[in-house]
Amino acid sequence: MPINDFTLWLQAFLQPGALVELGALVGCVVLAWSIVALARRTFRPDESSSIWFGRRLVDGVLFPALLLILAYGTRSTLQLFQPLAVFRLVIPVLVALVVIRVGVKVLQVAFRDAAWLRPIERTISWVAWLGMVLWVSGLLPVLLSELDKITWKLGGSSLSLRTLIEGALTAAIVLVITLWISSAIEARLLKAATGPEALSLRKAASNATRALLMFVGLMVALSSVGIDLTALSVLGGAIGVGIGFGLQKLAANYVSGFVILTERSMRIGDMIRVDNFEGRVTDIKARFTVIRNLTGRESIVPNEVLITNRVENLSLADPKVWQSSVVSVSYGSDVELVSRLLMEAALSHPRVLRDPAPSASLSAFGADGLEFTLGYWIADPENGQLGLRSDINKSILALFREHGVEIPFPQRVLHWPAGSPRPPDTEPSATDVIHKVIKNN
Numbered sequence: 001m002p003i004n005d006f007t008l009w010l011q012a013f014l015q016p017g018a019l020v021e022l023g024a025l026v027g028c029v030v031l032a033w034s035i036v037a038l039a040r041r042t043f044r045p046d047e048s049s050s051i052w053f054g055r056r057l058v059d060g061v062l063f064p065a066l067l068l069i070l071a072y073g074t075r076s077t078l079q080l081f082q083p084l085a086v087f088r089l090v091i092p093v094l095v096a097l098v099v100i101r102v103g104v105k106v107l108q109v110a111f112r113d114a115a116w117l118r119p120i121e122r123t124i125s126w127v128a129w130l131g132m133v134l135w136v137s138g139l140l141p142v143l144l145s146e147l148d149k150i151t152w153k154l155g156g157s158s159l160s161l162r163t164l165i166e167g168a169l170t171a172a173i174v175l176v177i178t179l180w181i182s183s184a185i186e187a188r189l190l191k192a193a194t195g196p197e198a199l200s201l202r203k204a205a206s207n208a209t210r211a212l213l214m215f216v217g218l219m220v221a222l223s224s225v226g227i228d229l230t231a232l233s234v235l236g237g238a239i240g241v242g243i244g245f246g247l248q249k250l251a252a253n254y255v256s257g258f259v260i261l262t263e264r265s266m267r268i269g270d271m272i273r274v275d276n277f278e279g280r281v282t283d284i285k286a287r288f289t290v291i292r293n294l295t296g297r298e299s300i301v302p303n304e305v306l307i308t309n310r311v312e313n314l315s316l317a318d319p320k321v322w323q324s325s326v327v328s329v330s331y332g333s334d335v336e337l338v339s340r341l342l343m344e345a346a347l348s349h350p351r352v353l354r355d356p357a358p359s360a361s362l363s364a365f366g367a368d369g370l371e372f373t374l375g376y377w378i379a380d381p382e383n384g385q386l387g388l389r390s391d392i393n394k395s396i397l398a399l400f401r402e403h404g405v406e407i408p409f410p411q412r413v414l415h416w417p418a419g420s421p422r423p424p425d426t427e428p429s430a431t432d433v434i435h436k437v438i439k440n441n
Contacts, residue, residue: 028071064101097128107179148163175217175218288303320378339361
């Protein structure tokens with residue numbers, strides 16, 4: 001604003017009407033706070049996926065947006081009766097605050113835990129507050145006029161620095177709106193999923209919708225800058241050649257991701273084994289799949305690997321998994337008793353399925369004893385397999401000790417022919433030691 005207007009604005013702060021504006025502003029804040037608190041208690045939103053609400057009342061988009069609407073309505077009413085001072089500053093501040101909260105919350109929901117998210121949030125805050133200061137001080141029209149004078153020719157068109165900045169801001173706004181819409185669609189689709197198959201299909205639909213919306217948003221942003229979209233045909237051909245040669249692996253991973261999601265050969269929640277890594281599928285992205293094993297480690301597997309390599313899906317036809325324990329007993333043990341004790345040890349644990357029933361078989365004649373294999377089925381491998389095998393082995397050991405069944409140690413029998421010389425590495429007997437002592441004395 002000019003110096004005279006700035007002086008008049010400062011003088012207006014000293015007038016009694018400024019107190020009326022402050023009181024009206026406090027009323028707007030209290031009313032917006034109450035409405036947001038009531039909506040929060042009524043809808044109970046998920047803080048991690050909600051854009052309108054945050055961890056606190058002021059963290060979401062709803063509070064600053066509602067406060068801006070109330071403040072704008074109050075300003076329109078008060079300016080009919082008195083000159084304004086407070087609301088001339090409040091409105092730009094609230095606009096900047098709404099811009100910051102919208103950008104930050106949309107990015108947080110769309111790209112959770114991304115490493116580059118924090119710098120982008122700070123950039124949005126600095127740009128918004130800088131624009132607010134230029135707006136309030138009246139320097140924004142002057143700055144835009146100066147930026148419009150910096151021009152250069154690009155082919156047959158003339159571009160200015162102002163056009164580029166406005167185009168970048170327009171593209172950012174379109175991108176944020178696109179991510180907002182796609183996040184809302186994804187939340188609705190995934191919320192209504194009733195099983196792994198429906199979840200996979202809805203995930204594929206949400207990924208396709210986000211890609212389509214971002215493409216449309218990019219076209220709208222380029223059109224707003226003044227770029228002729230027909231000139232992009234050459235660029236599109238170059239991109240196609242690049243995908244065909246240099247980006248074929250990346251394109252293969254994206255195509256494989258959509259094939260996996262549409263064919264439903266692998267679903268979120270399935271237990272799979274690929275490249276000697278076994279775990280549960282926790283997420284299927286457009287480019288890769290996240291597999292989490294029972295120890296907590298996660299493996300990021302490119303989707304092309306899941307299409308071209310052999311993958312064991314333990315949950316595709318039946319979630320049941322077979323386990324076994326091998327134990328040796330002495331050759332003098334009662335075979336029927338050992339089989340009965342093994343079955344009793346397996347059936348004593350509730351996680352072992354009764355149908356199909358466990359089995360105890362004499363699997364081999366070992367060098368040290370009879371080898372029995374106890375096999376059993378479980379329906380919840382995601383709860384751990386090693387712990388259950390350990391508990392069953394403990395039960396087997398307790399039952400064997402209770403019934404006197406011997407688990408043999410390794411045995412080696414040495415047959416010595418009569419009159420044969422003793423090998424040099426054998427220990428001398430006590431008789432040989434006595435004879436040697438008497439001879440030396």
